[in-house]
Amino acid sequence: MNKLNDYIYSVGAIDWERRLFDELIPLPDGTSYNSYLIQGSEKTALIDTVDPTKKSKLLRNLSELEVKRIDYVIANHAEQDHSGAIPRVLEAYPMAKVITNPKCKAMLIDLLHIAPDKFIEVQDVEMLSLGNKTLKFIYTPWVHWPETMVTFLEEERILFSCDFFGSHFATSDLFVTDWEKLMPSNKRYYAEIMMPFRGIIANNIKKVEALGVKMIAPSHGPVFDHPECIIDAYKEWVSDKVKNEVIVPYVSMHGSTKEMVDHLIAALINRGIKVKPFDLSGVDIGELAMALVDAATVVIGSPTVLAGAHPLALYAAALANALRPKTRFVSIVGSYGWGGKMVEQLAGMITNLKVEVLEPVIIKGLPKREELVKLDALADQILKKHKEAGLL
Numbered sequence: 255m256n257k258l259n260d261y262i263y264s265v266g267a268i269d270w271e272r273r274l275f276d277e278l279i280p281l282p283d284g285t286s287y288n289s290y291l292i293q294g295s296e297k298t299a300l301i302d303t304v305d306p307t308k309k310s311k312l313l314r315n316l317s318e319l320e321v322k323r324i325d326y327v328i329a330n331h332a333e334q335d336h337s338g339a340i341p342r343v344l345e346a347y348p349m350a351k352v353i354t355n356p357k358c359k360a361m362l363i364d365l366l367h368i369a370p371d372k373f374i375e376v377q378d379v380e381m382l383s384l385g386n387k388t389l390k391f392i393y394t395p396w397v398h399w400p401e402t403m404v405t406f407l408e409e410e411r412i413l414f415s416c417d418f419f420g421s422h423f424a425t426s427d428l429f430v431t432d433w434e435k436l437m438p439s440n441k442r443y444y445a446e447i448m449m450p451f452r453g454i455i456a457n458n459i460k461k462v463e464a465l466g467v468k469m470i471a472p473s474h475g476p477v478f479d480h481p482e483c484i485i486d487a488y489k490e491w492v493s494d495k496v497k498n499e500v501i502v503p504y505v506s507m508h509g510s511t512k513e514m515v516d517h518l519i520a521a522l523i524n525r526g527i528k529v530k531p532f533d534l535s536g537v538d539i540g541e542l543a544m545a546l547v548d549a550a551t552v553v554i555g556s557p558t559v560l561a562g563a564h565p566l567a568l569y570a571a572a573l574a575n576a577l578r579p580k581t582r583f584v585s586i587v588g589s590y591g592w593g594g595k596m597v598e599q600l601a602g603m604i605t606n607l608k609v610e611v612l613e614p615v616i617i618k619g620l621p622k623r624e625e626l627v628k629l630d631a632l633a634d635q636i637l638k639k640h641k642e643a644g645l646l
Contacts, residue, residue, distance in 0.1 A: 256428040258290070258412070258477065259410065261294070261387070263291040263293075263315075264288060264289070264428055264471075264477075265290070265291050265315040265316055265319070266287045266290075266303075266308075266311075266315075267289075267304045267311040267312060268286045268424050268426070269284050269285050269286060269305070269307075269308065270424045275335075279422075279446050279540060280539065281422050282540075283422060283423045283424055283439055284422070285422040285424055285474055285475075286424055286474055287304035287335055288302065288472065288473050288474060288475075289301065289302050289304055289339075290414060290471055292384060292389075292407065294385040294386055294387040295385030295386040295387070296383070296384060297383070297384040298321070298324050298325050298326075298384070299324070299325065299328055299353075299382075299384055299389065300324050300343065301328040301414045302331070302414070302416070303327070303338065303342075305334065305339070306338035306339060308339070309338065309339035309342045312339050313346055316346070321347075323347065324343065324347040324350045325350060325351070325384075326353045327343055327344070327352050328353045328405050328414075329353065329354040329358055330354075330403050330404060330405060330416040330473070331403075331416045331473070332362050332399065332401055333399060334366075335473075335474075336473055337366060338366070340352060340362070340368060341367075344368070344372060351372060351373065352373045352374070353373075353374050353376055353391075354376065354401075355376060355377070355378075355393060357395075357400060358402075360401075361401055376391045377391075378391070378392065378403075379392060381408075386409075388407070388408040389407060389408070390405070390406040390408055391403055391405055391406075392404050392405075392406060394416070394458050394461070396454045397416070397418050397448070398417055398451060402416055402417065406465055406467075410468065410469070411465065411466055411467055412467070412468065412469045412470075412471060413465065413467045413470050415462075415471065415472045416472070417447060417474065418448075418458065418462075418472065419472045419478065419484045419488065420440075420472035420474035421436060421440040421472070421475030422439060422443055423436060423439040423440075423474075423475045427476050429477050430476045430477065430479070430480070430483075431476075433483045436475070437483075437487065438544070439475065440484060441487070441544050441547060442540045443475075444491050445543035445544045445547050445577065446539075446540055446577075449491075449543070449546070449578065450576060450577055450578045452578065453492075455492050456492040456493075459488055459489060459492065462485065463485065467481050469481060470484060470485075491547055491548075494580055495548075495580075496548060496550040496580055496581065496582055496645065497528070497548040497549065497550060498526075498528060498550060498640050498646055499527070499530065499549040499550060500529050500549065500553060501530050501532065501546060501549040501553070502518070502529060502530070502552075502553045502554075503532045503542060503552070503567070503570040504531065504533065504587075505555065505556055505557070505564045506555070506557060507557045507559075509620070510557065510589035510620045511555050511556060511587070511588050511589050514555065514615070514621055514629060515531060515587065517621075517626050517629050517630075518553065518587060518615075518633060519531055521633035522633050522636065525636075527633075527637065527646075530545050530549070532545070534566040534569070542573070543573070543577055546574060546577060547580075549581055550581065550582050551581065551582065551584070551585070551639070551640070552574060552579075552581050552583075552584050552585075553584070553585045553636075554570060554571060554584070554588075554600055555567070555587050556596060557588055557589050557590070558588065558589070558590035558591060558593075561594035561595060561596075562594060562595060563596045563599050571603040571604055575603055575604045575605065581607060582609060582610065582639070583609055583610050583612055583636065584604060584607065584610075584611050585611065585613070585614055586614040586615075587615045587629065587632070588614075588615075588617075589616070589617050589619060590617075590619075591619065596616070597614050610639070613631075615629055
C-alpha cells in the first residue's frame with residue numbers, strides 16, 4: 255500500500271487501460287483516480303474517492319489497511335471520477351459524513367442521490383480537526399467546475415489539489431520521479447481542462463504559493479514532493495507570453511487545401527517561424543490543445559462543403575473558442591468550388607478569442623502558381639506581427 259507518510263495512505267486506483275475521458279479526451283497514458291486516507295489521532299478522513307468503475311478497488315484497499323471507521327469523506331469536486339464511489343463508501347462506513355461546500359453538496363445530491371443529512375457543509379478557509387491534524391478547506395471555483403475546492407493539511411503543508419496540477423498518467427510511482435517525462439501529460443491536462451479558466455487559475459496559483467506548500471497530491475497522476483516544478487510550469491502556461499509558433503489545423507478533401515497548407519508551412523519555415531500542422535481527419539485533440547497553449551498564431555485550413563466550412567474545421571474552431579488560448583493572431587486559408595460563407599462562418603465561431611484576424615486566403619479550385627503568392631503575403635504578415643510582438 256502506498257504511503258505519503260506514516261499516517262497518510264494513497265488508496266485510489268490506477269486505470270491503465272482507459273483511453274478516453276468524458277467520451278471526448280484521449281488518454282494515451284491511461285489515468286489514475288487518487289483517494290487519500292488521513293488517520294488523525296481522533297478522526298479519520300478520506301479525501302475524494304474514485305471513478306465508479308474502480309469502487310471495488312478502493313474498498314479493497316481500505317479493507318487491506320483494516321480501516322474500521324471513516325469519520326469524514328471530503329468531496330473536493332462533484333465530478334464522478336472523484337465522487338462516484340461515495341455512495342459505496344457510505345454503505346461500508348455508515349457513520350461517515352460527507353464534508354463539502356454548499357454548491358458541491360447540491361451537485362452530489364443531483365448526481366449521486368446522496369441523502370442531504372449525510373452532509374456537513376464547510377465555508378471557505380474553514381478548519382476541521384482530526385485530533386493532531388488539521389484540514390483547511392479552500393474554495394477554488396472554476397478550477398475547473400464552479401463548486402471545486404482544495405484541502406490543505408496544515409501541519410505537513412500538503413495540498414490535496416483535486417484536478418489542479420493533475421495529469422492523466424497511469425504509473426505505479428506514487429511520487430513524481432521524472433518531471434521531464436511527466437510534464438507533457440501535465441501540459442495536456444492543463445490545456446484540455448484548465449486553459450479556459452486561465453485568469454482564474456492564475457489567481458489560485460497565488461493562493462497556493464501563499465500557503466507555503468511542501469507537497470501537492472492531485473486527484474490524477476503522481477504526487478509532487480517537490481511542487482515548485484509544477485507551480486512554475488503553471489505560472490508560465492497561464493501567463494500572457496506566447497511563442498514564435500503557428501498552429502495549422504486543416505482538412506483537405508481533394509488536395510487543393512493541402513497544397514495551400516504545404517506552401518504556407520514552407521513559407522513560414524523559410525521566415526524562421528516554427529510551424530505545427532494538424533491534419534484534422536486523424537488528430538489527437540489533446541495534442542492540438544497542448545499546441546494552443548503557447549502558439550502566437552493559428553491558421554485554420556478548410557475546403558468549402560455545402561457553402562460552409564468542412565465540419566472538422568468547424569470543430570477545430572469550436573475547440574479553440576472553448577479552450578480560449580492566449581493566441582494573438584488568427585487567419586483562414588482554403589479553397590472553394592462555387593462560393594459560400596466559409597470565412598464568415600469560421601470567424602463567427604471564435605468570438606471568445608481576443609485575437610487580431612489576419613487577411614484570409616481563399617482560392618477557387620486548385621491553386622495556380624500565381625495565386626500562391628497570396629500565401630507568401632500571409633506568411634509575411636505573420637512574420638511582421640511576430641516581430642512587432644517581440645517574438646523574433
